Structure formats: C-alpha cells, structure tokens
Amino acid sequence: MKNKELFDETVKILVNAYLNNSLVQGNCHACAVGNIIAAKMAIKYDRNLKWMGQQVAWPQVFVTVSFEIAQVRRPWNLTGAAKAQITATGYSWQELAQIEYAFERAPWSKTPEERMFNGLMAVVEVLSQIHEMDENTKSATKGLFLKD
Template sequence: MKTTKRLEQALIKLYNAYHNNRLNPEDCTACAVGNILDNNDSWKHLSNDHGSLELSYVGRVHQNLGRKFNGYTPQEILKIEKVFLDACGFKTPLCHYNTKPENPTSNEVLFNGLSDVVELLCKLDNIPNVMDYSKIFEQENGEPIYHLKTFLA
C-alpha cells in the first residue's frame, strides 16, 4: 500500500512511542501530537483549550498562512489530538473537573487512542485504514477471499 511521507513518518513515531513507553495523553510532548511533532510542545499554542477543535489566534494565523508542522495543518493537529484524547477516555476539552481514564497510560487505553488516531491519519490522506484487519476475514462461498502465508519453524 502506498502512503504519504507525513503518514509514514507519523506512524513510525507513534509506533516507537507506544513500544518505548513514551506515549502519555497527559503530557503535551508525549501525547499523539507531541510525538508526531518530535516531542515539542509549541503546538499547544494552536488552541486555548487542550482537546478543543477551536484554533487560537496564533493557530488561525498559522492556518491562514498555510503553515504545516511535519506535514499537518494546525486544524489537522487539533483533530488528531482530540481524537486521541477522546479515544483514551478523556472528556474534551480537558479541564480539571472533566472525566478521565483511571489509568491513562495503560496499554489498553493507549492502544485505543492510537487506533483511532491511525484511522484519522489515514482518512486525512485518503488512504484505507492500515490497521483494518477485517479484510482477512472476508469470505465468498464459505472460502476466504484473501490468503495469508504462514511460516512454520
């Protein structure tokens, strides 16, 4: 499957962050967007409320100038972060009294967040979801349509 450069780079960064325990939805340098943007926190100024889709003045200026950050527009960055936080179980925009997951860095919570982020990243680039494994279970006349190669040791 052919992917875009920005999607490939984002997937690699998110994969490494997940497997190296460097993914944390409560840290703007280690959340989904923080990792995509090289663990930088300057992106947080694109919105006044973390987890909001509303651009701040700074965000609107960057958006209107056509600026991109590792290939993503300010509006796309806010969408990615909102999807990640929502899928991790946070009520957005974040606020000290809003609900949040009991263990925000558990593998299950982070995997749910990443799954939804990957789906959005693929949708942004008009690419089928790279994590959609449903095709391997499709059948025609009781027989699998797709066949997997198996390797026996």
C-alpha cells in the same frame, strides 16, 4: 493514498513512541501530537517525558482538556514557535487538532496501556481520513501497534 511518505513517517513515530512507552495522554510533550512534533524537530525527552531545551507552544493553537468534551481552538495564536512546531509536522493545524482530539478522547480502559492503544486506534482512524487510506492499509497499520 494521499501523501504516503508523510503517513508512513507519522505511523513510524507513533509506533516507536508507543513501543518505547514515551506516549502519554494528557501530556503535551508526550501525547500523539507532542511525539510527532518532537520527532520532526529532533527534540529529545528528559526522563520525565518533557522536551529538553524546547518550549511546548503548539497547545496555544489547540488543546483538548481531559475534563471537557470540546476542544479549545485558538487559530489566531498560530505564530512564532507554535507555528514552527505545527508546520514542522507536514500537517495543518486543523489536521493535528483532529489527531490530538482522537488520541485524548479515547475510551477509558482498565489500564493506561489499553487507553494508549485505544487512542492510537482512534488516531489511525483520523489518519485514514486525512490520507484517504483504503481498508487494507488501515488494518495493516493498526497491526503495527500490537505488542508481543
């Protein structure tokens, strides 16, 4: 596996966000990428799941709009706060864009919780490609997201 430490840390962040209900599709503060950045930069959330004391800048580089199929990518905006937020994760902007797209484009479900779960399973698929995971690790990782 490529960069096991980064993989493990990312999965831990996402599992905690999912189990604590601080993971929300369509919210740049609380989506998969938003949670990864917030955790890596020690950004706290307010009760509305918005970052406290920090501007969300990473969507200036890439964003998946819920009503569009394609992702908007603007790599020329990889400067300043956007660059700092993306760099803090240990992933390239392209890798984070893949993670975000997978999470946001998850299949619709009957409940928001099911959709979050579907989004996370899609993110695990992307992480398995980024980190060159074997099938056993991928299956075990997906099991971490099961709620009792």
